[in-house]
Amino acid sequence: MRRSASLLLLSLGFATPIFAQNKPTATPDPLITKMVQDISEKNLREDIDKLVSFGTRHTLSDTKSKKRGIGASRNWVESEFRKYSKASGGRLKVEQDTFTIKPDGRRIDRPVLMANVMATLPGTDPTDKRVFIVSGHIDSRVSDVMNATADAPGANDDGSGTVAVMELARVMSQQKFPATIIFVAVQGEEQGLYGSTHLAKRAKKEGWNLVAMLNNDIMGNSSGHDPEIKDDKRLRVFSEGVPATETADEARVRRTLSSENDSPSRQLARYTRLACQQYVPGHEVVLEYRPDRFLRGGDHTPFNQQGFTAVRFSEMNEDFRHQHQDLRTENGTEYGDYAKFMDFPYLRRNTGVNLATLASLALAPAAPENVGVLTANLTNRTELKWEAPKAGEKPTGYYVLMRETSAPEWQQKFFVTDTKADLPHSKDNYIFGVVSVDAEGHESLPIIPKPVR
Numbered sequence: 001m002r003r004s005a006s007l008l009l010l011s012l013g014f015a016t017p018i019f020a021q022n023k024p025t026a027t028p029d030p031l032i033t034k035m036v037q038d039i040s041e042k043n044l045r046e047d048i049d050k051l052v053s054f055g056t057r058h059t060l061s062d063t064k065s066k067k068r069g070i071g072a073s074r075n076w077v078e079s080e081f082r083k084y085s086k087a088s089g090g091r092l093k094v095e096q097d098t099f100t101i102k103p104d105g106r107r108i109d110r111p112v113l114m115a116n117v118m119a120t121l122p123g124t125d126p127t128d129k130r131v132f133i134v135s136g137h138i139d140s141r142v143s144d145v146m147n148a149t150a151d152a153p154g155a156n157d158d159g160s161g162t163v164a165v166m167e168l169a170r171v172m173s174q175q176k177f178p179a180t181i182i183f184v185a186v187q188g189e190e191q192g193l194y195g196s197t198h199l200a201k202r203a204k205k206e207g208w209n210l211v212a213m214l215n216n217d218i219m220g221n222s223s224g225h226d227p228e229i230k231d232d233k234r235l236r237v238f239s240e241g242v243p244a245t246e247t248a249d250e251a252r253v254r255r256t257l258s259s260e261n262d263s264p265s266r267q268l269a270r271y272t273r274l275a276c277q278q279y280v281p282g283h284e285v286v287l288e289y290r291p292d293r294f295l296r297g298g299d300h301t302p303f304n305q306q307g308f309t310a311v312r313f314s315e316m317n318e319d320f321r322h323q324h325q326d327l328r329t330e331n332g333t334e335y336g337d338y339a340k341f342m343d344f345p346y347l348r349r350n351t352g353v354n355l356a357t358l359a360s361l362a363l364a365p366a367a368p369e370n371v372g373v374l375t376a377n378l379t380n381r382t383e384l385k386w387e388a389p390k391a392g393e394k395p396t397g398y399y400v401l402m403r404e405t406s407a408p409e410w411q412q413k414f415f416v417t418d419t420k421a422d423l424p425h426s427k428d429n430y431i432f433g434v435v436s437v438d439a440e441g442h443e444s445l446p447i448i449p450k451p452v453r
Contacts, residue, residue: 055068091122123179139195200305219313220346253451268309367444403431434446
């Protein structure tokens with residue numbers, strides 16, 4: 001059993017300064033709790049079965065048939081999004097964002113018209129331009145990545161991520177958020193991350209204030225190659241350390257401060273873990289401090305490459321007998337990505353982690369700006385200052401977060417209503433962050449202070 005936060009802080013010997021008494025509520029938001037509870041295991045299972053029924057969803061497969069191939073599956077997801085839109089009073093905006101990929105000499109052998117199926121829930125605050133994205137990839141494959149005709153069920157890879165996104169859109173479109181949320185089934189992941197690359201470049205070109213991107217890929221099976229090992233209570237989240245777009249000046253500061261573990265994507269990963277603890281009891285997000293699985297990548301990668309904060313969710317134990325495999329039985333072992341090898345209660349909980357994270361972020365105020373740690377005076381205290389967010393809801397206050405330099409997660413927080421703090425803890429020994437918070441306790445992503453005089 002985990003020690004309580006108060007016991008942990010006491011054991012570390014922290015003294016707690018009193019900054020403000022009227023702290024935001026620390027209890028879970030009943031609206032988020034209800035939305036997590038509204039996620040339907042039955043819907044997830046039925047949606048997987050429907051995706052599998054299209055035979056193959058290979059990126060190079062049929063686009064004309066109404067019953068088979070990538071075109072039919074894209075159109076079906078769009079039709080489901082439109083049902084959710086109707087139930088939301090038309091607030092959910094649905095589209096297929098099309099784009100053409102030329103032959104690449106690798107996994108695209110002819111010009112291909114691709115499409116990302118998107119459902120956008122616009123924010124209700126016209127001054128709040130923040131955008132959040134959650135994705136799964138709709139395409140599937142078998143052993144030969146160029147085989148566009150063989151049956152490729154793609155139940156877990158990545159039907160699991162696609163149906164999670166669909167169920168999130170269904171549930172969350174019934175509510176209102178000040179910021180915008182985009183639910184998207186991207187195409188072309190198996191052929192080279194084409195759909196996510198298109199979307200990331202579009203977001204960059206159009207200047208979206210994209211705060212966070214959650215990528216879900218292979219997150220619906222709780223058993224690996226060893227059938228005796230079942231891990232249905234944990235979900236991995238992968239995050240980059242050094243940002244892909246880091247400048248020379250940023251690299252210099254990072255090396256000086258040894259802040260390799262405090263990138264924006266690492267902060268998002270920690271945030272997902274806390275959201276899970278608060279809203280999906282009994283489940284755990286495991287922080288994986290690398291960009292993706294060993295030597296591999298996913299649809300969050302193009303967003304990192306464009307300078308955006310993005311992470312990947314994946315199950316704890318991938319079963320490679322049921323991933324990228326021709327459908328067959330060899331030596332008594334069945335190969336193929338079928339729905340029967342999935343764990344739908346586990347998928348439901350993993351979908352809940354996504355919802356808790358998205359809702360908490362979209363309901364929170366924007367993060368503080370120009371956060372700095374003052375360095376003009378040599379003292380054993382830490383002085384911080386920042387500015388309130390320029391747009392959106394005004395925060396009720398701010399939490400200053402603190403942890404030891406060797407600690408992987410935040411250990412203590414102090415509430416303040418001012419835009420500065422003077423802490424009796426040395427910046428030599430601790431790492432600090434600042435978040436905006438509203439009266440209901442919704443917190444923004446942490447911002448790590450930069451040295452200022």
